[in-house]
Amino acid sequence: MATIFDVIIIGAGPAGLTSAIYARRAGKSVLILEKESIGGQIATSPKVENYPSIISISGTELMDNMMNQATELGADFDIDEVKHIEKVDGLFHLTGEYGNYTAKSVIIATGCSHRSINAKGVEDFIGNGVSYCAVCDGSFYQNQDVCLIGDANTALQYALMLSNICHKVYVCTLFDKFFGEDILVQALLKRENVEITHNLLLQEVKGSDEVEEVIFKDTKTEEIKSYAVKGLFIAIGQIPHNENFTNVVDLDKDGYIVATDDCFTKTEGLYVAGDCRKKALRQVATAIGDAALAATMAVKYLDQLK
Ligand SMILES: Cc1cc2nc3c(=O)[nH]c(=O)nc-3n(C[C@H](O)[C@H](O)[C@H](O)COP(=O)(O)OP(=O)(O)OC[C@H]3O[C@@H](n4cnc5c(N)ncnc54)[C@H](O)[C@@H]3O)c2cc1C
Structure with missing residues (x-):
């Protein structure tokens, strides 16, 4: 029988990896699915100088550290692009390009790209x-x-x-x-x-x-x-990566996921963190802030299922 994860996180950028750190530290089983490469957008930046407590760091090093922290805590990781999410009888069924996955809760952290x-x-x-x-x-x-x-x-x-x-x-x-x-x-x-x-x-x-x-x-x-x-x-706009999830989330006119301040989407057990959600500022600091909240809300939801 296929593994049922407590939380599946879609995207291995700052929001996805921080969600994994929080969920693993709360004792939940976690699978991160990433379609391209670890680190998301910030991994392409040679210099990050607004991440508190680190004066200057390359985006790659920052994200290698985050990835190591998530995997050392026991998060599983797979390369796959999630194409579809369906919630049936309280479980989330995710269809990827290479496989299918099941979880009790899901965090979408798919980010966006710049035009x-x-x-x-x-x-x-x-x-x-x-x-x-x-x-x-x-x-x-x-x-x-x-x-x-x-x-x-x-x-x-x-x-x-x-x-x-x-x-x-x-x-x-x-x-x-x-x-x-x-x-x-x-x-x-x-x-x-x-x-x-x-x-x-x-x-x-x-x-x-x-x-x-x-x-x-x-x-x-x-x-x-x-x-x-x-x-x-x-500065000619951004493209959020949410087109595969329109059956389970609401999008605003620009394609960003509409969520509460605590990162709830319209589907119970499904949360959103980072640049892919509707928000005023898209930065690492705000992505990881969302992620801490989304993972904590997912943990609370999972604990209530018991
Ligand atoms: C060049 C550059 C420099 C920047 N510099 C700074 C800076 O100095 N300081 C700062 O705070 N911010 C900076 N930013 C902004 C910062 O990178 C973003 O705010 C941050 O990366 C958002 O994190 P995220 O995890 O929400 O999304 P992302 O970093 O976009 O990560 C999302 C991940 O999800 C994956 N994904 C998408 N769709 C799917 C799918 N269907 N299935 C599986 N995986 C999927 C993507 O491949 C990606 O890896 C910079 C951005 C760029 C592009």
Whole structure:
């Protein structure tokens, strides 16, 4: 007979691994299912400097430590992509690409990914000048010139934040206006170190070891525009990985899972943690905060089943 786990956790990013640590320390059997590689998004970051008590660490090292802690506590781990969840007679049946799994409770910690731009150099400079997160990386560009691409609320908030830190912020949008809240647009227009240019399409990111130049084409005039900057921030949206779970959770208009403050979803015994849920800030600190709550709620639910 197949093993019935107390908790199956979907995703081995900060939220998934922290959930595993909490559930194992509470004595529950745990299986983590991960579709790609251990560590989630943060594992791609060369430098993390806002994780309390660690001044500076690479994302890979941070996540190796979290993974070791989870597995040393006895969490099981498998590589598989969960395609479907069904709750039948109080048990959760998960269908993966390679196998089927059963659990009494489930934590979805599938995160999200950033929308990128298919232009020359973008991928090559991620972590060396190209960033998707001003909260994470803005402070690396103190008193330097940066460029930011985006036209909605996150981009506007990032631009305001960067203008507090950087010498000059070039804000470039693809269309001829902003789509975010007017109060943010008005605040940005007042910043003297911000230069806004609309109708720009990114062509190329150039540099040697780090970003040195960002090149755009004006979509109206075809004119080429170049900015000598140290950093390029891309804030054109994120894609949550929740499309396989729409039968058991509610999603908001952007595809994020709607949950209570304590990480309950609409299905009893099913919890959500991290970037894949509706929330105001997507960071490691908030992902692991959710995870501690989600796992503790799962443990409470399991104890009540007895
Ligand atoms: C380049 C970069 C730099 C960053 N820098 C910082 C920083 O300095 N500080 C900070 O606090 N935050 C930073 N962030 C944000 C931070 O990485 C995220 O907030 C955090 O990783 C969210 O954790 P998570 O576990 O919720 O999701 P993720 O890290 O996205 O992990 C989710 C995991 O679930 C897996 N998965 C998805 N769907 C399935 C499925 N169906 N089945 C199985 N597995 C699945 C994914 O493969 C992934 O491994 C950065 C992000 C990036 C991209």
